[in-house]
Amino acid sequence: MEIKKIMVIGAGQMGSGIAQVSAMAGLDVVLNDIKDEFVNRGMGIIEKNLSRDVSKGRLDEAGKEAIMKRFKPSTSLQDAADVDIVVEAAIENMEIKGKIFRDLDEITPQHTILATNTSSLPITEIGAVTKRPEKVIGMHFMNPVPVMKLIEVIRGLATSDDTFNAVKELSERMNKVPVEVNDAPGFVANRVLIPMINEAVYCVYEGIATPEAVDQVMKLGMNHPMGPLALADLIGLDTCLYIMEVLHDGLGDSKYRPCPLLRKYVAAGWLGRKSGRGFYVYDK
Numbered sequence: 001m002e003i004k005k006i007m008v009i010g011a012g013q014m015g016s017g018i019a020q021v022s023a024m025a026g027l028d029v030v031l032n033d034i035k036d037e038f039v040n041r042g043m044g045i046i047e048k049n050l051s052r053d054v055s056k057g058r059l060d061e062a063g064k065e066a067i068m069k070r071f072k073p074s075t076s077l078q079d080a081a082d083v084d085i086v087v088e089a090a091i092e093n094m095e096i097k098g099k100i101f102r103d104l105d106e107i108t109p110q111h112t113i114l115a116t117n118t119s120s121l122p123i124t125e126i127g128a129v130t131k132r133p134e135k136v137i138g139m140h141f142m143n144p145v146p147v148m149k150l151i152e153v154i155r156g157l158a159t160s161d162d163t164f165n166a167v168k169e170l171s172e173r174m175n176k177v178p179v180e181v182n183d184a185p186g187f188v189a190n191r192v193l194i195p196m197i198n199e200a201v202y203c204v205y206e207g208i209a210t211p212e213a214v215d216q217v218m219k220l221g222m223n224h225p226m227g228p229l230a231l232a233d234l235i236g237l238d239t240c241l242y243i244m245e246v247l248h249d250g251l252g253d254s255k256y257r258p259c260p261l262l263r264k265y266v267a268a269g270w271l272g273r274k275s276g277r278g279f280y281v282y283d284k
């Protein structure tokens with residue numbers, strides 16, 4: 001079955017990027033969020049990215065217009081009634097994702113694949129709230145989506161080969177590289193990345209170095225494109241904390257304990273770029 005129409009749920013930093021690369025791959029895209037203003041904000045990000053592609057000569061105006069015409073804004077999950085795949089990118093919260101997947105299972109046709117962009121939550125558990133766990137899969141894009149090549153494709157216990165192959169093919173149509181991994185806390189990307197970020201936060205917490213110094217060490221010493229604390233601000237400190245908690249609970253090893261400073265920043269509402277302040281201060 002060829003995937004022609006997608007719904008992306010959550011028009012935040014990840015959802016808007018996923019919607020953009022979907023439309024650029026030629027899919028019709030329903031972009032869904034709970035309020036019009038969030039959908040409009042997501043569409044604004046996409047429009048800005050495509051305009052930059054035009055100004056850089058990677059796309060012409062007609063191409064941009066053709067891509068923009070593929071979007072349908074939505075604030076109702078009922079708009080998923082005729083899509084071939086849903087990629088959910090709402091906030092990282094099991095209760096919210098569980099409700100969305102239960103509703104989607106009622107609304108979407110039987111052939112529809114239900115994918116989640118979760119950074120750490122168990123795909124098997126998300127699949128289990130539906131009557132089609134064989135069609136539930138993790139499609140984990142990296143931030144910023146239009147730039148990063150990887151999609152971590154995560155199989156839940158019941159995910160079928162047909163579902164896996166369809167998602168692999170779709171990822172390649174999006175000009176991305178799918179890498180297959182099994183379902184485990186944090187999968188591979190965040191099992192490796194987020195503890196490194198957490199240790200970077202400990203370096204600041206214990207007064208070993210300033211955020212700037214920690215980031216410089218990792219940029220100049222390890223050739224990372226950005227330092228771990230600047231990256232934490234890009235990901236969102238709430239998301240980083242949530243992932244550390246999933247690792248800690250799921251793997252039960254004290255080495256995954258979240259740094260108290262990370263907890264403190266999140267409690268203060270210092271969430272990184274999206275709130276204007278994290279380890280660094282940003283213009284909102």
Ligand SMILES: CC(=O)CC(=O)SCCNC(=O)CCNC(=O)[C@H](O)C(C)(C)COP(=O)(O)OP(=O)(O)OC[C@H]1O[C@@H](n2cnc3c(N)ncnc32)[C@H](O)[C@@H]1OP(=O)(O)O
Nearest residue numbers: 049056119141142143144146147148189190225226231235
């Ligand atoms: C938490 C999870 O579950 C999983 C995750 O996503 S973990 C996070 C994974 N991501 C990373 O590790 C990102 C690491 N950082 C980087 O790769 C780079 O710093 C970066 C791509 C973000 C920026 O690159 P840079 O060279 O420092 O800056 P910059 O020159 O501004 O950007 C490079 C290109 O990316 C584009 N870009 C940057 N941010 C973008 C965004 N948000 N959307 C679209 N395009 C973007 C720029 O327009 C630019 O394109 P051109 O070269 O064509 O002009």
Ligand SMILES: NC(=O)C1=CN([C@@H]2O[C@H](COP(=O)(O)OP(=O)(O)OC[C@H]3O[C@@H](n4cnc5c(N)ncnc54)[C@H](OP(=O)(O)O)[C@@H]3O)[C@@H](O)[C@H]2O)C=CC1
Nearest residue numbers: 010011012013014033034038089090091092118119143235
């Ligand atoms: N940040 C990152 O680097 C990465 C994040 N992810 C994962 O992607 C998902 C989204 O993260 P991110 O884009 O950073 O988060 P954002 O906060 O930027 O976006 C989430 C969006 O979902 C909306 N939303 C909340 N609840 C619902 C709902 N019930 N139905 C529809 N939309 C809803 C939010 O609205 P509101 O603003 O009102 O809350 C917001 O617009 C998370 O699961 C995260 O773990 C995966 C890879 C990387």
